[in-house]
Amino acid sequence: MTSSNATTAATTVTRSRLRPLLRLVAIAACVPYLGLKLAWIGGSRVGVPDGSPLLEHRVTMALANGLTVVMDAAVIVLALLLTRPWGLRVPAWLLAVPMWIATGLLAPIMVGFPLQLAFHGGDQGGHDRPFLAGWVFGVVYGGFIVQGLALGALFAGYARGRWGHLWRGRMWELPAQTTAAAQRLTAVSAGVLALLPAALRLMWACGFTAGRNTSGGRLTEAVFAGFLAAAVTGAWQLAFRRGRPLPVTVPLALAWVGSGAAACWGAWMALAALVTSHDLADRPTPAMSLTYAVQMIVGLLVATVTAHHFADRSARTPR
DSSP, X not given: OOHHHHHHHHHHHHTSTHHHHHHHHHHHHHHHHHHHHHHHHTTOOTTOOTTOGGGSOHHHHHHHHHHHHHHHHHHHHHHHHTTSGGGGGSOHHXXXXXXXXXXXXXXXXXXXXXXXXXXXXXXXXXXXXXXXXHHHHHHHHHHHHHHHHHHHHHHHHHHHHHHGGGGOSBGGGOOOOTXXXXXXXXXXXXXXXXXXXXXXXXXXXXTOOTTOOOOOOHHHHHHHHHHHHHHHHHHHHHHHTOOTTSBTHHHHHHHHHHHHHHHHHHHHHHHHHHHHOOSGGXXXXXXXXXXXXXXXXXXXXXXXXXXXXXXXXXXXXXX
C-alpha cells in the first residue's frame, strides 16, 4: 500500500457515517463524570454522604478532582482527534501514548464493574465509612464503560486506516525481528516479574488477607491478575513468535490492553495512596506498594515489546 493510499483510507475512515455518532456518544458519556467532579471542586456535596473520608481533606481532594477532570477531558480530545481530518496529521506517538493510557485505565473498569454487578449487585463494600453514595458508582462507571466502547471503536477504525499494514496476516508470516534477542529478554523479564503481583492478587482474590490492609475487592484482584496474564502472554507471543496460526491482532491486543492496564493502574493506585492516605492505618502495606510498583514495571516492559514490534514491522513493511 502506498503512503497516498493509506492516507486516503484513513480519511475515508474519519468520514464514515458511524464515526460522528460514536464521537457524540464518547463526549456525552464524559458529561456526568465531569459534572460531578466540577461540582465537588466547587464545594458541592452531591453524592458524598455525611462522614465520608472525602470531606476530611478538601484541598487534597480538590487537587485530585482537578487531575481527574483533565484526564476525562482528554477523552473528548481523543474523540475529536480520531474523527477529524486534522487528527491524521498528529504524530503517531502523540496519539498512541494517551490512547494506551486511556485503554489501560478504562479496560479493567469495563470488565470489573459488570462482574461486580453480576456477583455483588454493585456493592462497593470494604469501607467502614462509605465515601460515596451507591448511585455515584453506577453513573461514573457506567459512563466509563460507554466511553471505552465508543473510544475503542473509533480508535480501531482510525488505526485500521492509518496503520493496518502493521498487523496484517498471521503470526507465522511475521519476519524475523532485527532485535529478537532483546525482545525475548524483555518478554522473559516481564513474565518473571509478573509472577509476584499476579500471585499476590490471586491470593487476595481467594480471600487471604496477608499483606493487605483492606477488605473486599476480591473480584478486582482477579481482574488485575487476568490483565497481567494477558500482557505477558501477548509479549511472549510477539517476542518468540508463538501462536503461529493466530492473527497478529490477537497478541497485539493482549499486549496493548494488558500492558496499559498493568502499568496505568499500578501507577494510579500508587499515586492515589500517596495523595489520599493521610491516616497511617489506611496506607498500603509494603506488599501492596510492591505489587503496584512491579505491576507498573511489567506493563512498561510489555509496552516496550509492543512498540518495538510496530517499529520493526514499519521499517520492513511496504506501504
